[in-house]
Amino acid sequence: MTRPKKPSESWIYDQIFGAILDQKLLPDTKLTEKDLCEVFGVSRTIIRKVLLRLSLDKVVELRPNRGAVIAAPKTDEVREIFEARRLLEDGIVAEACRKCRPDDAALLRDMARREHDCIDAGDNSGAIRLSGDFHVQLAAIAGNRPLGELLRQLVAQTSLAIARYVPPGRGMCADDDHDRLITAIADGDVENSRAIMRTHLLECERRLNLETPESSGDLHAVFADVLRARRPA
Amino acid sequence: MTRPKKPSESWIYDQIFGAILDQKLLPDTKLTEKDLCEVFGVSRTIIRKVLLRLSLDKVVELRPNRGAVIAAPKTDEVREIFEARRLLEDGIVAEACRKCRPDDAALLRDMARREHDCIDAGDNSGAIRLSGDFHVQLAAIAGNRPLGELLRQLVAQTSLAIARYVPPGRGMCADDDHDRLITAIADGDVENSRAIMRTHLLECERRLNLETPESSGDLHAVFADVLRARRPA
DNA sequence: AACGGCCCATTTGTATACAATTTGAAAAAC
């Protein structure tokens, strides 16, 4: 938690991302460059680089001439993200089954344990982050680096979605999904692993309250009836 | 081809990327910031933003304190990229079959026609770019935007790999693969579409000469025998 | 009092100045 003398770009990235996961920065919050400069003690050059990277990861939205705000993914988009993850991770987990070595499994078990610790300690953002790291680590074991990089992006967006749509106080993930997944992978059981992963992702998506329609945004859609009434056909 | 008064960031991106596809910029070529500033008539601020984005798309490599060079993907990495594409596009094409409307098919046919025109005219980089756009458009029809964005990145890396590994003068892609794909998709024939896509990608990869070992790079590996001789066990 | 236009404060976008690092080569030491 200590701030280095010269905060690096990636450290600032993590700090901002972490603040989002902690829900200290809520969607649509404006990120003024000058304020971030004062907070982190660097010039706008650095802050702008960080904001550009955050925007390419779809964590913040960069509106030309109007600054950066925390991204507010729509429910439709969150569903698409999970759909994409089901596709990618189906392939990843199958390959991980074939490539997984004993020490890989040990590392996965250690990550799952630390995730449990975070949940027990009530460290919500830590749990979200470790859960994401777990999936990224699976991709690393599968050994396809481009695929792992793509998943990293989807995981970042998923983390944002969880922070946004998980009802506060409610448990986020079925605790032992990851544990059962590790066992299946260590056994090299491809079909079982794929089934667990698929169910796991579907279950995660289901726990988000994506049903409640969003208030914001498209006023034309909200007042569609008004529009229809105003135009006597 | 005319240069705007104020070249936009994305225009400069496209120009550099196009020069790479045209093999006017070969791998490991250094991209000096000052030179690019003079060429495009903008300040280093803009150039550095473009280079950052190119590096995040893995088209150039950004070495800290040592500048940017055109990326030189290793054969292993190219194989991984194609493997990732097979996974992603298998899902994309299946979804595109369900979502494809008549005007979508018409657009695809138009893109395929323009690609043929480029091949006939000997416009190699144009053909590579349109071929990539075709696949990205399929993802757009499938209607999963995050997935489409991921594919866009893979397509960029594929284009770089093609420019690097296709033997000059040799035809790049089986001409009618895209046409047959359009027909199958327009018919809503999921299984056939998936088979064509899979074969298409495998065929593209096969046409690259990834067999010839790369000369450059890891001197430790190249001179492994020397190293062994120097260390008398 | 409501509407519209104007102006100024704030914020973002771009260019440039300055600091730090790398690199190559000349000079000094062995």
Place this chain on the structure above:
DNA sequence: GTTTTTCAAATTGTATACAAATGGGCCGTT
């Protein structure tokens, strides 16, 4: 003659200065 040291030119990294744009409030008009 070879190796090491040192130094200068070039290049990247960071901060800042300046230009352009946005947004909101003030004032005048109707």
